Amino acid sequence: MSTTHLEYSPQPRSTAERLLALLKSRGPQTAAELGAALGTTGENARQQLVKLAADGLATAQTTAQGVGRPTQVWRLTERGHARFPDGHAELTVSLLRGVREVLGAEALDQLIAAREDQMRVAYGAALAAAQDVEARLTALAEIRTGEGYMAEWRPAEDGDGWLLVENHCPICAAAAFCQGFCRAELTIFQEALGPDCTVERDEHILLGARRCAYRVRRKAA
DSSP, X not given: OOOOOOOOOSSOOSHHHHHHHHHHHHOSEEHHHHHHHHTSOHXXXXXXXXXXXXXXXXXXXXXXXXXXXXXXXXXXXHHHHTTSOOOSHHHHHHHHHHIIIIIOHHHHHHHHHHHHHHHHHHHHHHHTTOOSHHHHXXXXXXXXXXXXXXXXXXXXXXXXXXXXXXXXXXXHXXXXXXXXXXXXXXXXXXXXXXTTEEEEEEEOGGGTOSSEEEEEEEOOO
């Protein structure tokens, strides 16, 4: 069996990398949908997907959608998800465990607080020039993408504010070990987006969701 050697980069270049990024950021899709996103045909996309499947990176599930032929929907496998940054998960968790066992839970809380302070300074500088909610969301999504979260935002489909979506969590293992990381990030988002907004987490990777999604609303006057 051939092996496709791919490493995730923030701006995927090869067709295989772009397909992996699309499946990661948009979830399960048909070959036709992926082909359209790539600007090619569904058949060309399917041929690339077959290669990814041979390498254990993607898999197809046949589903019936009304009258007509069943549809193949493609998704990433666990190995495919593992192609994206994991923040050196094993080492990170080992270090966090060591801090807690050797120095105590209070020291771990202090570590998280120090990280929160660093994020507060960095995010504050990145969003300083943003004048409205959407400009702040754009700047926040850019800095989070630079950190490996594959972030994007869009107006909520139901018209209730905006959604800030993170399609990947490079510190997922650390967050699973200590959910203080997630609480700290939610606090930072609230501060970064300003006092005229509220931020709530709608979807959470640690609870089994494909992504983390945050609902941003403007406060009533």
